[in-house]
Amino acid sequence: MTEKTYSISELSEEFSITPRTLRFYEDQKLIAPTRRGQTRVYSKKDRARLAWILRGKRVGFTISDMGKLLDLYYLEGGKVKQREAGLQGCRERIKTLERQKKDIDETLKELRDIIDMFKSWEPYPGQDNIKI
Amino acid sequence: MTEKTYSISELSEEFSITPRTLRFYEDQKLIAPTRRGQTRVYSKKDRARLAWILRGKRVGFTISDMGKLLDLYYLEGGKVKQREAGLQGCRERIKTLERQKKDIDETLKELRDIIDMFKSWEPYPGQDNIKI
């Protein structure tokens, strides 16, 4: 059974990014698709890595951050020190993410306040300008 | 009673940013401190705006995003269309923030899995290298 593979455009469409982005990630050593000739062939594993990278990006990590994380994740055997550093790194990331969650909750609250403020200013029928 | 004010360095230290950053935000019309001579004097209100901007930044908004949001917030009277746009903008931001929260939760879960993985590799006493 041959595993499913993806072309660069399939993958970029699926994740709403451009092929350029995928090539860029490869350039930055985040993904290493195999080649058939000189054409990139992405595996399921590559696809999973990509999903990880993009999610990391959405929550504020840089792509090089994600590169390091992925390396840790796929680390098969390594020195103790590397693993310790990995653990430390993970813990720090968890902390910043938890802070971000708090920030988001507070920002959400304020956004909803703004919406309420807007609503309480609803114009009267027939009126399309409000002056104070 | 004269309200409390802050110097550029007070404020930048409090929020762990550089004075350059504050001047930059002013350049971008995000904050408009008053002046005593040519020296910037920040009010409580300025400080609040700054806190907003920085929180927005932490959760992934650009500073120009935050500028627009602040304008909406401090909007005193305006056309209906502006307010409608403001409402729409807020709703969109709320959506992306909620998505980000989900992303964060999933990322947190995976980070914790990685940590568990690391832990299960704990070396035996006296051993400081693991090979596979």
Place this chain on the structure above:
DNA sequence: ATTATAGTTGACCTTTACGTAAAGGTCAAT
């Protein structure tokens, strides 16, 4: 055979968010 469709590698361009001098003003303390 030629056209269309994907793919490739450069190389340079752009935006965001500041950093980093350079060059000097202001004011309090010595």
Place this chain on the structure above:
DNA sequence: ATTGACCTTTACGTAAAGGTCAACTATAAT
């Protein structure tokens, strides 16, 4: 009056994350 601390503007520099050509190549379809 000079030092030091803090402030100012102007202006060029930079890193991150791609965008945007341009010039080819490979393969499939007509």
